[in-house]
Amino acid sequence: MPKVIYGGQALEREEDQSVLDxxxxxxxxxxxxxxxxxxxxxxxxxxSGEVPERxxxxxxxxxxxxxxxxxxxxxxxxxxxxxxxxxVGKLPAEVTSVESLGGGDILGIRLKPLTPLxxxxxxxxxxxxxxxxxxxxxxxxxxxxDDELSxxxxxxxxxxxxxxxxxxxxxxxxxxxTEAAGxxxxxxxxxxxxxxxxGTGTGLAPLYxxxxxxxxxxxxxxxxxxxxxxxxxxxxxxxxxxxxAQQHPNFHYIPCVSGDNVPANARSGMVLDxxxxxxxxxxxWRVFLCGHPEMVKSGTRxxxxxxxxxxxxxxxxxx
Amino acid sequence: MSLYDQLxxxxxxxAAVDIFYRKVLQxxxxxxxxxxxxxxxxxxxxxxxxxxxxxxxxxxxxxxMRRGHAHLVAQGLNDSHFDAVVENLAATLKELGVSDExxxxxxxxxxxxxxDVLGK
Ligand SMILES: Cc1cc2nc3c(=O)[nH]c(=O)nc-3n(C[C@H](O)[C@H](O)[C@H](O)COP(=O)(O)OP(=O)(O)OC[C@H]3O[C@@H](n4cnc5c(N)ncnc54)[C@H](O)[C@@H]3O)c2cc1C
Ligand code: HEM
Ligand code: FES
Numbered sequence: 001m002p003k004v005i006y007g008g009q010a011l012e013r014e015e016d017q018s019v020l021d022x023x024x025x026x027x028x029x030x031x032x033x034x035x036x037x038x039x040x041x042x043x044x045x046x047x048s049g050e051v052p053e054r055x056x057x058x059x060x061x062x063x064x065x066x067x068x069x070x071x072x073x074x075x076x077x078x079x080x081x082x083x084x085x086x087x088v089g090k091l092p093a094e095v096t097s098v099e100s101l102g103g104g105d106i107l108g109i110r111l112k113p114l115t116p117l118x119x120x121x122x123x124x125x126x127x128x129x130x131x132x133x134x135x136x137x138x139x140x141x142x143x144x145x146d147d148e149l150s151x152x153x154x155x156x157x158x159x160x161x162x163x164x165x166x167x168x169x170x171x172x173x174x175x176x177x178t179e180a181a182g183x184x185x186x187x188x189x190x191x192x193x194x195x196x197x198x199g200t201g202t203g204l205a206p207l208y209x210x211x212x213x214x215x216x217x218x219x220x221x222x223x224x225x226x227x228x229x230x231x232x233x234x235x236x237x238x239x240x241x242x243x244x245a246q247q248h249p250n251f252h253y254i255p256c257v258s259g260d261n262v263p264a265n266a267r268s269g270m271v272l273d274x275x276x277x278x279x280x281x282x283x284x285w286r287v288f289l290c291g292h293p294e295m296v297k298s299g300t301r302x303x304x305x306x307x308x309x310x311x312x313x314x315x316x317x318x319x
Numbered sequence: 320m321s322l323y324d325q326l327x328x329x330x331x332x333x334a335a336v337d338i339f340y341r342k343v344l345q346x347x348x349x350x351x352x353x354x355x356x357x358x359x360x361x362x363x364x365x366x367x368x369x370x371x372x373x374x375x376x377x378x379x380x381x382x383x384m385r386r387g388h389a390h391l392v393a394q395g396l397n398d399s400h401f402d403a404v405v406e407n408l409a410a411t412l413k414e415l416g417v418s419d420e421x422x423x424x425x426x427x428x429x430x431x432x433x434x435d436v437l438g439k
Binding site for chain 2: 033034035036038039040057058060300301304305309310311313315
């Protein structure tokens with residue numbers, strides 16, 4: 001009998017039993033609703049074994065690429081080891097550099113994982129100060145291009161984690177992080193598709209990873225990055241992004257400053273105003289939004305109303 | 320051929336979901352019921368709704384529909400909102416070039432769920 005391995009337990013599964021029914025029969029409190037592969041309430045992730053194609057039908061391609069699947073319509077041929085979608089392990093990492101970015105209130109942190117870490121550009125890790133305090137930070141690095149993990153952290157006034165990171169974190173420290181999670185990432189396979197990336201503040205971190213990942217994968221469609229900041233110092237990757245735009249004619253960098261002091265080579269105003277003035281129609285575009293929660297929420301709606309398909313909008317709100 | 324197959328099956332659901340969901344979110348009569356939920360997760364649930372309304376394969380029971388909408392009934396969900404959803408559904412199908420005859424059949428399927436959805 002084929003087995004389902006969940007939470008370290010091997011569960012026997014009848015041939016005609018779905019993985020969901022197998023879990024439920026074993027007393028696992030697995031979430032579900034439609035039991036027919038549409039609502040995606042039951043989604044889990046396969047760790048090892050073959051997931052039949054049917055169990056991934058209709059999933060966002062970013063989920064399918066990470067072996068997520070729908071247990072209610074999953075009838076695997078062989079054994080399948082699965083976990084809950086949010087289940088990630090912890091690992092130690094060494095801090096290899098800490099530097100100020102853009103001369104303002106943003107910190108660039110580089111980390112070397114001390115045990116192997118699989119991740120995709122654009123995902124985030126959870127970073128622990130101690131047992132009680134942890135926060136999410138997005139990865140600006142690209143596995144194929146960078147040896148180390150790279151984070152961009154913006155100082156939050158009175159912030160527990162950021163206060164500690166800015167005042168105490170130093171090169172050589174060993175810290176605890178989690179494995180990477182999140183679905184705001186580049187999936188290859190549609191090299192001609194246009195990509196729109198919108199970020200405010202350190203929402204640029206995951207977008208920077210996604211852009212470099214797309215270019216590394218020879219993405220040929222247009223790639224437009226809108227980075228919004230209140231101050232000019234907040235355009236903390238300005239030089240690197242201008243250079244990247246010089247090297248890749250299909251990559252466009254549009255910095256937007258919403259405060260008073262707008263540099264000559266940046267747009268004046270809110271980032272979303274800039275985006276939708278340029279691109280009133282987004283049919284066929286893939287859209288990424290990261291950073292300020294209000295911007296992400298309103299940008300997601302606007303992108304959807306402008307014609308982007310819900311399945312092709314990826315967002316991380318920095319809550 | 321079943322209604323679902325006549326409409327074009329899963330491909331029809333995929334073609335309809337964005338159009339339908341845009342209409343619902345922009346309809347002031349009902350958009351508040353969809354506020355504050357994760358839009359991406361909602362999109363999958365909209366597909367579940369459409370599959371059901373198209374007479375496609377699903378395992379929802381009347382009881383599921385009652386439970387799934389009970390929190391909305393508590394927020395005042397009533398017949399006028401139900402009618403608005405059916406109207407958006409019909410407009411979506413019209414836009415996709417579906418015949419009035421089939422649209423009528425879809426509306427009739429939706430109608431069978433009214434009492435359960437509204438907790439009557
Ligand atoms: C998926 C995800 C990815 C993230 N990636 C990044 C990243 O790459 N870089 C990054 O800098 N941050 C990122 N964040 C935000 C980060 O996890 C923390 O929330 C942030 O650093 C504040 O932590 P803190 O402990 O210093 O502040 P807290 O002690 O939690 O908050 C202090 C006060 O500031 C308010 N506050 C919290 N966050 C913000 C904010 N962003 N802006 C304004 N006020 C705030 C709180 O409401 C509170 O009043 C991400 C969040 C998520 C959910
Ligand atoms: C026309 C008949 C209707 C049918 C057949 C129907 C069907 C469904 C289905 C299948 C789901 C997914 C449940 C799940 O898997 O979690 C759902 C969810 C939902 N429905 Fe309906 N529905 C109907 C009417 C309405 C109306 C009139 C409204 C409000 C105006 C509404 C609002 C919602 C909302 C907000 C959800 C998501 C709830 C959540 O996220 O928890 N539905 N519906
Ligand atoms: S329970 Fe709805 S997709 Fe599995």
